[in-house]
Amino acid sequence: MCTGIESMAFKRFHRNNIEDMSDMFYECTSLKEIDFSNFNTENVIDMSYMFHGCSSLKELNLINFNTNNVKEMNGMFHVCSSLEKINISKFNTKNVTDMNKMFSKCSSLKEINLSNFNTENADNMSKMFMKCSSLKEINISNFNTENVDNMSYMFSECSLLKKINLSNWNTESVKDISYMFSECSELKEINLSNFNTKNVDSMEGMFSGCTSLEELNLTNFNTNNVTKMNEMFSKCKSLKEINLSNFNTIDVYNMCKMFFGCSSLKKLNLSNFNIDRVNVISEMFYGCSSLEELDIYNFNFNNVYEIQNMFYGCSKLKKINLSNSQVDLFITMIGTFEQCSEELLIIDEFNPN
DSSP states (O other): OOTTOOEEEOTTOOOOOOOBOTTTTTTOTTOOEEEOTTOOOTTOOBOTTTTTTOTTOOEEEOTTOOOTTOOBOTTTTTTOTTOOEEEOTTOOOTTOOBOTTSSTTOTTOOOOOOTTOOOTTOOBOTTTTTTOTTOOOOOOTTOOOTTOOBOTTTTTTOTTOOEEEOTTOOOTTOOBOTTTTTTOTTOOEEEOTTOOOTTOOBOTTTTTTOTTOOOOOOTTOOOTTOOBOTTTTTTOTTOOOOOOTTOOOTTOOBOTTTTTTOTTOOEEEOTTOOOTTOOBOTTTTTTOTTOOEEEOTTOOOTTOOBOTTTTTTOTTOOEEEOTTSOHHHHHTSTTTTTTOOTTOEEEBTTBOO
8 A cells, every 4th residue: 555655667677577466556546657668567467456546547558568477357447536548458368367346446437448358268257347437438349258157247337338239248157147237327228139148147136227228128038047136127217118028037036126116117017927936026116107017917925025015106007916826915015005006906816806
């Protein structure tokens, strides 16, 4: 930690036997300038958190960095919150396995060129661009993601991104895509047509807070191994329709807030949903104020123990078919039908009409 230093120069830094540069400038919060003109990195293996917390750095020129042997770049520029420009065009990332939090919280970064990045050996991209809140566009179509198993929070809170094209990504190894696009509030277009989700376990909060997203095509999604779908579409207030007819939910145990605040959704067909293992379903449709049709006839609530506020604020919903469930359970739960229409008809085994 070097909180008082504003500039550094390595003009006579000729050592070539260093393998570990992790945390080298860790939380040098006053550092504004670094001269790497004679910096030798040819044998370095670990650059993790190298510039972590260098919150005063506005520009970094790393064009002379030799990264041929580097395996760890996780957190390398984490919390470089003033960084506006970064030149990493000569980076060789062929051997890098961990890119977790690499650019996380670089909140002033407006553009980044990653066209040279070789990601064939990367297995962790979790939070890679999280909170890059000034980034308006990003081209990562060249990324080879065939070995990546963690993409959770990857673009979370990239609040100015309007579109992301991941159509050529190979995601067959991915297990965690939770909160991957969460709070991408300007995102209007996302191409996931080639996403292979056969090994994914968690889709928790995946699109949560994507308030500008109007369309979403997930017809290719394989959810056979998914266990968590809570908050998956939470606060997607511009989403008008969504086809989930291909969703297999047999192993899912958490659907809490799954459609929370989806205030533009008019109808939702969940007739294929199996909730036999679901424990938590509270606030699932909370604030779905435009919802007129909802098919959950097949829902089995036998294992559910949290149902609070499930239909809260579904003010346009005229009919709910609960004939395959225990209605008494709903009646005792706080706020289940609060702020719903007075005309709401609840169909159950005792009230079939």
